[in-house]
Amino acid sequence: MKIVDKYFGCDVFSKREMEKYLPNSIYKQMVKVMEDGDELPPQIADVVANAMKDWAMDKGATHYTHWFQPMTGITAEKHDAFINPTGPNTVISDFRGKELIKGEPDASSFPSGGLRATFEARGYTAWDPTSYAFVKEKTLYIPTLFCSYDGSALDKKTPLLRSIDALNTSAVRLLNLMGYDTKKINITVGPEQEYFLIDEAMYKQRLDLMVTGRTLFGAPPVKGQELDDHYFGNINERVKAYMEEVDEELWKLGVFAKTEHKEVAPCQFELAPVYTSTNQANDQNQLTMEILQRCATRHGFVCLLHEKPFEGINGSGKHNNWSFTTDEGENVLEPGDSPQDNIRFxxxxxxxxxxxxxxxxxxxxxxxxxxxxxxxGANEAPPAIISIYLGEELTSILQAIEEGREYVDQIDKKLELGVSALPQIAKDSTDRNRTSPFAFTGNKFEFRMLGSNLNISCPNTILNTIVAEELDQFATELECYPKEMMTEALIGIVRRTLKEHNRIVFSGNGYSEEWKQEAARRGLLELKTTADALPHYTDPKNLALFAKHNVYQPHELHARENILLTNYYQVIVIEAKTMIYMLRKEILPAIFSYEAKLAQIIQTKKSCGIVAPMEEKILKDINSPLEIVSDHVDKLETLLQVNPESEKEAARFAADALLPLMEAIRALTDTIEKNVSKSEWPLPDYNDILFKSFQ
Incomplete structure (x- = not known):
């Protein structure tokens, strides 16, 4: 039996491995590069590269790759062998500092949003020493950034690192004004990953799953999640074996995979890691998704990471648990043991x-x-309206602070602020609200809106940046006060902020119609679709925010807006084409065949003087919606010939024209499926997929 402690992180070029392979003086410089953000001195780059190569080759590696995250949202890699020729039939394994620090992949086929023309194919990868290199499948993977010739970010990771710097700068500035001696903060994230496992053979019989990741057709199963009997249930042996392999692969790569369980929907599961630094958490979550899918095939499964693979069945999300600590290890989102720490909180x-x-x-x-x-917005994920859940106790305390009145606590354990005019704060008095998009859960915020296949860099980039902005504003205001008035000034800032922004705090049922109406009265945004949301990316206030903190320059943000709008349109177009293909080639022929058999039965019975009311009813129930489906498919094919003039028009067209028609086609086809013999239906149905996958 393998002992995890013995092999955890064995495939990572960790500090422990660096210390073995690097001279002591260079090892110390390397640690400073990683921990303090210092630049790698050029004179030691060759030594570090050679040590990394030796370590990787000792692990069986023959190649290296700069591993980066382009704006596709997934990872990219180009593999190069370590070998260099020394003669007609001889080679030497070599890896230099210049190859470690910078690479030059072809950037022409990656989305750029206009940051570079197609004929300007050059892109650069730059080593990110704050995220550990690792060996996987005989290749040394070097985490890198990806930028264009002029330095514009072409990836997801560069803005994330910029936002980490921005939040660090603002937080350190404010904390030091408050009387702390803080040199650095550490932002931590723990992304809980949900996913579906289904049988590989059934997956391969459904073009919609293979092409789009979700089922475009499917009548409801006889049993869904109504009994809540899947959640935290006993794990099937085949699934358990899969989970054990996933854990082992992740542990070798230093991923703190800790918790796994059945989720609410049939065939749905969750894996949650221990929190780690944001940059590493981002890389490790990309690895987690890759390994979940790769290991699945070895067990006869397919791992679905689409946010909504099955209609009427819970989809999969990713809960982003976010917080930050000081260099002393103190969590600033946790009430402390002193009035000063509680005011900081x-x-x-x-x-x-x-x-x-x-x-x-x-x-x-x-x-x-x-x-x-x-x-x-379904009963599985938060609504599209952003709000904050703080728990009843903390909400009541903040209301008392806002109103300048005393708060009468309900529990005994309290925290003091050292100011008689303020209430005492109860520790650990928050519950969970599953309908909240952004919930405070004791010492962190849980951003619950992320979809399961999302690269977590963008939500964390934005979260880091907006908090950096507010802390910076607070610090600028505090600089106007003498030290002896700091506590009073802070309390004034808190009280004013709560009064001006309490509309965002909501503790009730986020699914209710009453909340939608209340949110509208409060002036909160309800951006129901991606087409509604994305055009706000480049609102003037947002352009100014990101430029101020050097996270995105305006042209980089415009590029991302264009890329995301285009992706939204293209995804829906691909789904529409897949839907048409499946109908024309598979579903409609099967329906026609079944109708012909029914008609033959009816005719045979009538020729014998027997009435056939049941067969006639079934035939009518099939044929009536079928005629509408036929018309809708023709219309959908016509709509796909339309060429919108801009990215925004394309997204709007997809949301307003294509999707409603596709949803109508699906609803009618699913109704027909209920009336067609199972032996005649050409696709594995929901009952097959959800309940036979583990047999």
Missing amino acids: LTMLAAIIKGVDEYQDLLRISVASAGNDHRL
Whole structure:
């Protein structure tokens, strides 16, 4: 039996491995590069590269790759062998500092949103030493950034690192004004990953799953999740074996995979890691999704990471647990043991409340996609309206602070602020509200709107940046006060902020119609679709925010808006084409065949003087919607010939014209499926997929 402690992180070029392979003086410089953000001195680059190569080859590696995250949202890699020729039939394994630090992949086929023309194919990868290199399948993977010739970010990771710097700068500035000696903060994230497992053979019989990741057709199963009997249930042996392999692969790569269980829907599961630094959490979540899918095939499964694979069945999300600590390891989102620490907690809380209120649109944009639109607002995911849940106790305390009155606590354990005019704060008095998009859960915020296949860099980039902005504003205001008035000034800032931004705080049922009406009265945004949300990306206030903190320059943000709008349109067009193909080639021929058999039965019975009311009713129930389906398919094919003039028009066209028609076609086809013999239906149905996958 393998002992995890012995092999955890064995495929990672960790500090432990660096210390073995690097001279001591260079090892110490390398640690400073990683921990303090110092630049790698050019004179040691060759030594580091050679040590990394030796370590990787000792692990069996023959190639290396700069591993990056282009704006496709997934990872990209180009593999090069370590070998260099030394003669006609001889080679030497070599890896130099210049190859470690910078690569030059062809950038022409990656989305750029206009950041470079197609004929300007050059793109550069730059080593990110703050994320550990690792070996996987005989290749050394080097985490990198990806930029264009002029330095514009062509990837998801560069803006994330910029936002980490922005939040660090603002937080350190404010904390030091508050009397702390803080040199650096550490932003942590723990992304809980949901996914579906289905049988590979059934998957391969459904073109919609293979092409789009979701079922475009499917009548409801006889049993769904009504009994709540799947959640936290006993794990099937075949699935358990799969999970064990996933854990082992992740543990070798240093991923803190810890919790796994059945989720609410049939065939749905969750894997949750221990929190780690945001940059590493981002890379590790990309690895987690890859390994979930790769291991599945070895067990006869397919892992679905689409946000909504099955209509009427819960989709999959990703809960982004976000917080940050000081260099002393103190969580600033946790009430402390002193009045000063509690005021720090309230100040940080106020800044987050203000940021979420002022930048609701950006948080909604950060999770926007064609797939996630199917999921948000159902009884499985938060609504598209952004709000903050703080728990009843903390909400009541903040209301008392806002109103300048004393708060009468309900429980015994309290935290003091050292100011008699303020209430005492109860520790750990928050419950969970599953309908809240952004919930405070004790010492962190849980951003619950992310879809399961989303790259977590964008939500965290935006979250870091908006909080950086609010902390920066607080610090600028505090600089006007003498030290002896700092506490009073902070309390004033907190009280004013709560009064001005309390509309974003909501503790009730986010699914209710009453909340939608209340949210509208409060002036909160309800951006129902990606087409509604994305055009706000480049609103003047957002352009100014990102430029101020050097996270995105205006041209980089415009590019991302264009890329996301185009992706939304193209995803829906691909789904529409797949739908038409499946209808024309598979579903309609099967229906015609079944209708012919029914008609023959009816005719035979009548020729014998026997009435056939049941067969006639079934035939009518099939043929009536079938005629409408035929007309709708013709119309959908016509609509696909339309060429919208701009990305925004294309997204709007997909949302307003294509999707409603596709939904109508699906509803009618699913009705027909209920009346067609199972032996005649050409696709594995929901009963097959959801309940026979583990047999």
